[in-house]
Amino acid sequence: MKKTDLLIPPGKLKIIEAMRTLLEERTFESLTISDIAVTAGVTEGLIYKYFKDKRDLLHHVLKEHYEHFLVQIDRDLQGIDGAVNKLRKIIWSSIERYANHRVFARIILLEVRNSEEYFNSEAYGLVKQFNRILLDIIKEGIAGGEFRDDLPPAYIRNAIFGTIEHSCLNRAIFNEPVSTNEAARIITDLLLNGIKR
Amino acid sequence: MKKTDLLIPPGKLKIIEAMRTLLEERTFESLTISDIAVTAGVTEGLIYKYFKDKRDLLHHVLKEHYEHFLVQIDRDLQGIDGAVNKLRKIIWSSIERYANHRVFARIILLEVRNSEEYFNSEAYGLVKQFNRILLDIIKEGIAGGEFRDDLPPAYIRNAIFGTIEHSCLNRAIFNEPVSTNEAARIITDLLLNGIKR
DNA sequence: TTTGGAGGTAAATAATATTTACTCATTTGA
DNA sequence: TCAAATGAGTAAATATTATTTACCTCCAAA
Structure with missing residues (x-):
């Protein structure tokens, strides 16, 4: 088993956390992928790496x-x-x-x-x-x-x-x-x- | 007062009717303006004439x-x-x-x-x-x-x-x-x- | 008779979601 | 120990869709 198998990659965590933060104040529909990526400090493409x-x-x-x-x-x-x-x-x-x-x-x-x-x-x-x-x-x-x-x-x-x-x-x-x-x-x-x- | 003041224009009616028809089977989010316009038989622009x-x-x-x-x-x-x-x-x-x-x-x-x-x-x-x-x-x-x-x-x-x-x-x-x-x-x-x- | 507004259109533009092709670093197995 | 594979991540292209703009046409009323 590889070392990192159980670890959730930091990028993914940041994306999830950003989503939570943004939903605190705004509507899901009003959030753009760009908003989420910027808040998370990752690129837009990475979101699609982890989520459909x-x-x-x-x-x-x-x-x-x-x-x-x-x-x-x-x-x-x-x-x-x-x-x-x-x-x-x-x-x-x-x-x-x-x-x-x-x-x-x-x-x-x-x-x-x-x-x-x-x-x-x-x-x-x-x-x-x-x-x-x-x-x-x-x-x-x-x-x-x-x-x-x-x-x-x-x-x-x-x-x-x-x-x-x-x-x-x-x-x-x-x-x-x-x-x-x-x-x-x-x-x-x-x-x-x-x-x- | 003009004759047509109380009449709802046919295009508007068709748009509303199209929306109702489409919502029978599909989700609001999944409907595109184009879908609605085609179903109503009007152009997309007309939808914005009557609705924000x-x-x-x-x-x-x-x-x-x-x-x-x-x-x-x-x-x-x-x-x-x-x-x-x-x-x-x-x-x-x-x-x-x-x-x-x-x-x-x-x-x-x-x-x-x-x-x-x-x-x-x-x-x-x-x-x-x-x-x-x-x-x-x-x-x-x-x-x-x-x-x-x-x-x-x-x-x-x-x-x-x-x-x-x-x-x-x-x-x-x-x-x-x-x-x-x-x-x-x-x-x-x-x-x-x-x-x- | 002309003018202004209402109904309507076609095409351009803007906003966004999604895909693609690519690094770079780390791990793995031969 | 070193090529191959894999996983994290990126940048930029593309696709989809909503929205705006500029226009046309017709007709009622002044």
Whole structure:
């Protein structure tokens, strides 16, 4: 095995880092390959050495973020018993992630869904993985009698996912601040107990 | 006043119609001005006569759709009493709209949110109008004792909006069929009563 | 009758993404 | 130990696409 096999080349790292930096302030579409290359301090050609195209680079950044997210989710759920408690925690973790990782939030909420390639990307594969975790909690809850058994699990998942995402949208778009703890508490309560008096 | 002041020129109509047709099958980003011009049977320059740029045309198409939607929503709510009943209806109407207007669904769920201009567009203004209608129903429900008064209205709105949108996403992306009546029934029940047994 | 504006066009230009052909340095295996 | 191979990186050409410009034509109204 060669010495450098496990090392990521510095140029590649700089490109990824530049993408993250630029997405902090600007829209993916508004970024040019030239912008990215200049910010990274590399030439435009090098970007194409490591990534198929601009979008592939975006998906890569998202994938890295999501990997961290999944590791964290896994940790966060350790030692928690009961579907309700797990759900509470996973909602909190999701909101916390969106809240403290603006670039991540913006990529996934605003930037990727408009291309077909995304749905074939590795990043999307991780999203599906998260979905399965959530779905398993829901099924556990139904089987154990904590959740209603007359609602299809997929609908429940959509409600949870959709509510979280929509609640974090304004923050992602307009930079509005939200308190993670408060948002998590209210959203969990709302989903568990409904809005009817 | 001149005769033609109220008439929309045929070229403009053809451009809008071409955009709608193309969005039926393809992504906004993948459409070129040339594609649109050829499909419309006009020259590329004409598109810029009527629209600031490609995105402005997209926003216009969305705006037209949304205008129809708001008219329909207004009609649908006529004669309905009580916040719960209104909510039930507005959820049904929203799902029905996404279900039967694929292009509309795809534009609003997938295509527009990734640009700053959208949030200054007339189309977004209409979305805010819809939001206010929804918010008014929620406030009516709280004031009248139909809904809980310990949840902030904005959170409730986000939950409703988010749940509906996420439930319609797969249909928009993968063309998966969904029964409007069934989806509306389940989502309404879920939001009103929660998922806890 | 003429003039000004609206609908429309063709072709030039500008902005960007992507490809190609090439260094240079390091590693490897014979 | 040394040619061949490989990987990082570059510079410049090319291709694609959005956008602008300058123009034409027709017709309603003054």
